[in-house]
Amino acid sequence: SQKIEQNSEALNIQEGKTATLTCNYTNYSPAYLQWYRQDPGRGPVFLLLIRENEKEKRKERLKVTFDTTLKQSLFHITASQPADSATYLCALGGSQGNLIFGKGTKLSVKP
């Protein structure tokens, strides 16, 4: 069955450093992959989408890579700030347009 894993449940980094979050998947070939941010008590908020034929996507301080051979996506936040502290969810595009979510990585950026 399809499986999606985000490498760590929690990641603690110092302000100003680059945060790197990993998303691995098995038994699936998604046409695209999305990253969302979720704050406590709120719904997920879309950040970036990357398609299977794209290697890298950037948006301001965010960068996503997609390696369909390794079945892995990396999500980077450069020059991290305490306001970036949240849970980040990786989601694979399903065949019917639905999303298959990972469990998320809780990022804490310390000042």
Next chain:
Amino acid sequence: DTAVSQTPKYLVTQMGNDKSIKCEQNLGHDTMYWYKQDSKKFLKIMFSYNNKELIINETVPNRFSPKSPDKAHLNLHINSLELGDSAVYFCASSQARPSYEQYFGPGTRLTVT
């Protein structure tokens, strides 16, 4: 203006009761979804509707019945509530499938006692 709204935000009820959660989106999207986020924060698709037509119906007990009166609304009715139904339920919407980003509502925290 709120893009995707849900009511109520909190719902506490006893086992065996029937309850409904309402969802509305003002984004003009064609597709709406219901997700369940359990205590382990795992977010899982339950249903998807496109232009009022059911597209996805994951392995969900038939006590859960979605209803879409129009493409801006997707309500979730739950019969005979069980303890295991306690979770946060999120409504979401997107433009035409596939691959468009989804916009999520604030969630409804359902607690069954």
